[in-house]
Amino acid sequence: MFGIMLLFATPAIAPAQDQCPHVVVSSGAQPGGRITYTGMVDGGDPDASATFNWTISAGTIVSGQGTPAIEVEAEPNEFVTATLDVGGYDRSCATSQSATEEAQPADTSDCPLLMLVTDSPARGKGIFGAQLFPEFSGAKWRWSISEGKIVRGQGTGRIDIEAAPGRTVTGTITVEGAPAQCKLAETQALRIK
Structure with a gap:
């Protein structure tokens, strides 16, 4: 007797491509070390409730965790x-994306010139003697000399x-009271007669 053996396999079913977002x-960098990252999700299952989880390689997230x-x-x-990492969609959907940006130094274009x-x-x-161009009110002058x-x-x-007499003296002026991004300090040497 011959027996018939039937094998049934269950195919792996991937989500339809239009169900994946x-x-x-x-990203965009602003002066002073601030960077904004924005995630955009297009398409996917219209009934999915998207969640947003961010991770960063350096720095600190100061606002927006859990949002786009x-x-x-x-x-x-x-x-x-x-x-x-965007959650809420079928797990087989690729829903992770990254961007890299360089943090920019503070904008010093509005800083006074110190001479x-x-x-x-x-x-x-x-x-x-020191002079600020332009001058600003509230400047605090602090001098130091090497000898x-x-x-x-x-x-x-x-x-x-x-x-x-005959010595070289190094003088340093530090001016406080300017905007935080302005580092106002100068050093110069003077040979004494």
């Missing part, structure tokens, strides 16, 4: 990759110093 991530867009804060010139001038008008005497002593002007844009 197309995910794109775009995040803001990241990173160190200037640091490359940050943000990966968006430093020096003079040694007499034996053992020296002058360091000798400041005899007048600390806290102003000009100091008079005394130092040993």
Whole structure:
């Protein structure tokens, strides 16, 4: 007797392509280390309830986790990759996408220009003067010198110093009170008569 054996296989069923969404991530950097990443989901199962989970390679997510867009804060010139995993669709759908952006340094175009001038008008005497262009109210002037002593002007844009004749004195001015992205400091050497 011959028996008949029938084998039935259950085919793996992949979701119809129109049930999977197309995910794109775009990015843009602003001065000061802020980067915005935006995820866009197109198509897919119209009954799916999309969820958004972001991971980043560096920096800190400061807003937007769980939404289609995040803001990241990173160190200037640091490359940050943000990966968006979109949930709520069939697990066999490819719903992860990434974008990489370089964090930009702070915009210093609005920072004042700091200029430093020096003079040694007499034996053992020296002058360091600084000027801001444009000037701003609330500037706090802080001077330091490598040797000798400041005899007048600390806290102003000009100091008079005394130092040993023939010595080279390095003077540094730091101005505080400007916008945070402005680093106002200059150093210059002066040979004392």
